[in-house]
Amino acid sequence: MDNLSYLTGFNNEHETEALPGALPEGQFSPQKVNYKLYAEQFSSTAFTAPRADNRRSWTYRLRPSIAMGDFEKIDNGLIRTAPESDVHCPPNVLRWDPVPLPEKDVDFVDSLVTIATNGDAKTQVGMGIHCYSANANMQNRVFYSSDGEMLIVPQLGDMLITTEFGRLNLSVGEIAVIPRGVRFAVNPTDGPIRGYICENYGHPFVLPERGPVGANGYANQRDFCYPKAWFEDNETPHTVVNKFCGNLFEAKLDHSPFDVVAWVGNSAPYKYVLSRFNVMNTVSFDHPDPSIFTVLTSPSELEGTANVDFVIFPPRWMVAEKTFRPPYYHRNVMSEFMGLIEGMYDAKEHGFVPGGMSLHNCMTPHGPEAEVFEKASNAELSPQRYENTLAFMFESRYAIAPTEFALNSDIRQRDYLACWKGLKKNYDGEI
Numbered sequence: 282m283d284n285l286s287y288l289t290g291f292n293n294e295h296e297t298e299a300l301p302g303a304l305p306e307g308q309f310s311p312q313k314v315n316y317k318l319y320a321e322q323f324s325s326t327a328f329t330a331p332r333a334d335n336r337r338s339w340t341y342r343l344r345p346s347i348a349m350g351d352f353e354k355i356d357n358g359l360i361r362t363a364p365e366s367d368v369h370c371p372p373n374v375l376r377w378d379p380v381p382l383p384e385k386d387v388d389f390v391d392s393l394v395t396i397a398t399n400g401d402a403k404t405q406v407g408m409g410i411h412c413y414s415a416n417a418n419m420q421n422r423v424f425y426s427s428d429g430e431m432l433i434v435p436q437l438g439d440m441l442i443t444t445e446f447g448r449l450n451l452s453v454g455e456i457a458v459i460p461r462g463v464r465f466a467v468n469p470t471d472g473p474i475r476g477y478i479c480e481n482y483g484h485p486f487v488l489p490e491r492g493p494v495g496a497n498g499y500a501n502q503r504d505f506c507y508p509k510a511w512f513e514d515n516e517t518p519h520t521v522v523n524k525f526c527g528n529l530f531e532a533k534l535d536h537s538p539f540d541v542v543a544w545v546g547n548s549a550p551y552k553y554v555l556s557r558f559n560v561m562n563t564v565s566f567d568h569p570d571p572s573i574f575t576v577l578t579s580p581s582e583l584e585g586t587a588n589v590d591f592v593i594f595p596p597r598w599m600v601a602e603k604t605f606r607p608p609y610y611h612r613n614v615m616s617e618f619m620g621l622i623e624g625m626y627d628a629k630e631h632g633f634v635p636g637g638m639s640l641h642n643c644m645t646p647h648g649p650e651a652e653v654f655e656k657a658s659n660a661e662l663s664p665q666r667y668e669n670t671l672a673f674m675f676e677s678r679y680a681i682a683p684t685e686f687a688l689n690s691d692i693r694q695r696d697y698l699a700c701w702k703g704l705k706k707n708y709d710g711e712i
């Protein structure tokens with residue numbers, strides 16, 4: 282149960298103050314701010330971005346963010362950023378076991394390992410796909426990415442995400458999005474944590490259009506939760522770790538950066554409970570494309586062709602008549618990276634396990650494993666509820682390159698292709 286309360290509404294102009302009267306009335310930047318706070322604007326889109334796209338917030342804080350030391354380069358660990366020139370991008374189907382849980386104390390930042398990247402962070406195109414697997418607090422360390430917005434998809438454990446804008450609890454079955462540049466700390470609250478991150482270098486995530494579906498359905502705006510302002514007046518030394526143009530840098534602060542007493546605006550971290558997704562599907566026949574399960578999309582400049590779509594495969598009724606119900610065999614111009622949050626995925630009954638991952642790149646053939654084909658081709662087609670299942674996909678218009686770690690690590694399943702080996706020719710010349 283989440284013991285924090287939130288502001289609700291995707292992309293609303295939210296306002297929140299931790300002290301009464303901290304938020305200026307009727308203007309953003311008064312000569313003097315109440316409580317002797319500093320006003321600082323935080324812009325996630327260009328000042329001149331069209332009004333409907335524009336994202337910015339005003340923060341009122343104990344000190345401006347520049348009250349800090351210089352950045353110094355630190356080791357990147359296993360974090361990688363596109364474009365990666367040292368590995369080739371193979372068209373093979375690829376699959377991985379979960380990243381193991383740490384044996385000694387490891388915090389969220391130190392645990393980050395990049396599995397794949399695409400596009401180019403410097404031109405704000407594409408994404409990085411990372412896993413985290415941590416068991417320790419970040420202590421007085423905070424992190425931010427200048428390279429992208431961080432979509433966090435937990436697969437194991439509960440965590441508290443403390444951000445400049447306030448705090449979010451996050452559990453399995455929920456997601457959080459931290460805008461590019463927002464400083465945050467992730468601390469496990471009940472045992473180890475593991476999950477996936479899409480570091481979206483491109484346009485911030487938005488809700489997909491609903492088209493003829495109408496004014497309701499899919500992810501509804503009201504279910505997106507933003508933090509209430511929360512601050513600490515803490516003068517112990519802190520370290521800020523910044524991922525910038527693919528490298529990690531750290532800077533010292535002599536205070537906590539979580540010193541925002543009030544904020545107003547539409548750019549802030551948010552969370553969403555995936556079970557709130559109002560699932561649409563066929564009530565007649567055939568298997569619709571998985572775009573019907575899009576929770577969030579980062580558009581590219583080519584209409585309908587995403588920089589990255591975040592798609593889920595949630596529990597749902599399956600009622601299609603005279604239909605091969607699992608995902609169809611296909612080749613897709615878009616590249617598909619999948620993860621499994623819990624349970625089993627209907628195209629793969631073996632080998633794709635919670636915490637695991639698969640990659641089916643641009644035009645790489647894929648579809649149900651041989652056993653699933655046999656079963657589904659002969660199944661009785663009564664209404665069936667898919668329970669205990671929650672897979673997701675990061676789908677992108679740009680080919681997704683696995684990192685050297687992902688290609689050479691022991692967690693790679695080198696025999697993935699074998700799950701299709703049993704697909705035999707059934708054709709016998711008869712109808």
Ligand SMILES: O=C(O)Cc1cc(O)ccc1O
Nearest residue numbers: 570571607608609617628647
């Ligand atoms: O490949 C996959 O498993 C993802 C997927 C699911 C689906 O229902 C239809 C197409 C598709 O790419």
Ligand SMILES: [Fe+2]
Nearest residue numbers: 611617641647
């Ligand atoms: Fe697919």
